Amino acid sequence: MKTISKVIDGKRVIIKKPELLAPAGSLEKLKTAIIYGADAVFVGGKEFSLRSQASNFTLEDISEAVEFANGYGAHIHVTCNIILHNDNLEGIREYLKALDDIGVTAIIVADPYIMSIARDMKLKLEVHVSTQLSTLNLEAIQFYKKLGVDRVVLGRETTYEDLKEIMAHTPLDIEYFIHGAMCIHYSGRCMLSNYMSRRDANRGGCSQSCRWFYDLYDNGMKLNQEDDVPFSMSSKDMALVNHIHECIELGVDSFKIEGRMKSLHYIATVVSTYRKLIDEYCEDPDHFVVEKDFEKEIEKAANRSLSHGFFFENPTKQEQLFQLRDEHPTQExxxxxxxxxxxxxxxxxxxxxxxxxxxxxxxxxxxxxxxxxxxxxxxxxxxxxxxxxxxxxxxxxxxxxxxxxxxxxxxxxxxxxx
Ligand code: SF4
Incomplete structure (x- = not known):
């Protein structure tokens, strides 16, 4: 088990400070995230990535990102989490080699083939198991250890109790979601968008069809809906702003903020709030008080109601927004x-x-x-x-x-x- 804190001059301090990992869908957002306090930023590459192409980085962009991050002692992670079909295999080795040469810190991977070739090629970069694989238990983490990966990004569905058990025994680094949108399905296992709009959620094109309005039918008969409002499914966003300190005490290696498509204002607000929170807690954990100010600051960038996601237990009706889109404008x-x-x-x-x-x-x-x-x-x-x-x-x-x-x-x- 890792040592989390130490008493120095009579005061306990956190010596295992977690990484704050932010999303970026453009170079401007990436630079902002780092300036506002992110230790690392994850981006999608143009090739072999899952999310929508519009926000993805070319190798030249990634090179500029690494150079900028190096100036701040920060790190760049690149998603290579495409679910590979036979005709997607060409060029993968050359691409991984190029990322390694550029100085990328880690690739985020979902396909076992990419995990295996990254190890065979003896690359310097780390290999992180994508959240797309919904890893929620220690046995699965042990399995990935045998494949030679360095870190597992847990599924958003990991509760605090599961996280506690995992952190007590994990042989690999653990990355945990602390903030961002939630899926109404298990993350990454939804075909609703593919069916409704032919946009593949597993290739980055999710059209958020779960949040649309639907009429409900039973055996061809339209059901009466409360107040005549059509049915919709929408999860509140996750914000663990009041529980970061509990996760720091467990020794979580990296805290992940979701949202590569989010605005510059969102990234700056969310990153700087968690930065201040983590720094204040690590400096004097025994006198730290969770202040309402942190929560208020986060709310300024929120465009949906916030919840704890799966942190305490499986979300209840309270964490869902049936029959409501609940998209209020962010502070301007x-x-x-x-x-x-x-x-x-x-x-x-x-x-x-x-x-x-x-x-x-x-x-x-x-x-x-x-x-x-x-x-x-x-x-x-x-x-x-x-x-x-x-x-x-x-x-x-x-x-x-x-x-x-x-x-x-x-x-x-x-x-x-x-
Ligand atoms: S349609 Fe909704 S539940 Fe499905 S992947 Fe997209 S956001 Fe998630």
Missing amino acids: FIIRVLGYNEETGLAHIEQRNHFKVGETVEIFSPHQKNMIFKIEKIYNKDMEEVDVANHPMEELYIPLDKMVFEHDMGRKVKTNES
């Missing part, structure tokens, strides 16, 4: 900071959503606590005063009396007037 991300001039007190910003003079903005940052400002003035790039910022990505200037930093972000604060 309006500003990305490009720089700050201390002499003029002007923040150089990029517009990310409509805002105007008189509105209130909350600036959040990987460097300092959140700050709230009223927007008194807006200047365009010719330093002409404007009332409204309504051009996407336009570079503007706003006066702020406190210093902000490149990569800080601003979200609109809803007030009674807005």
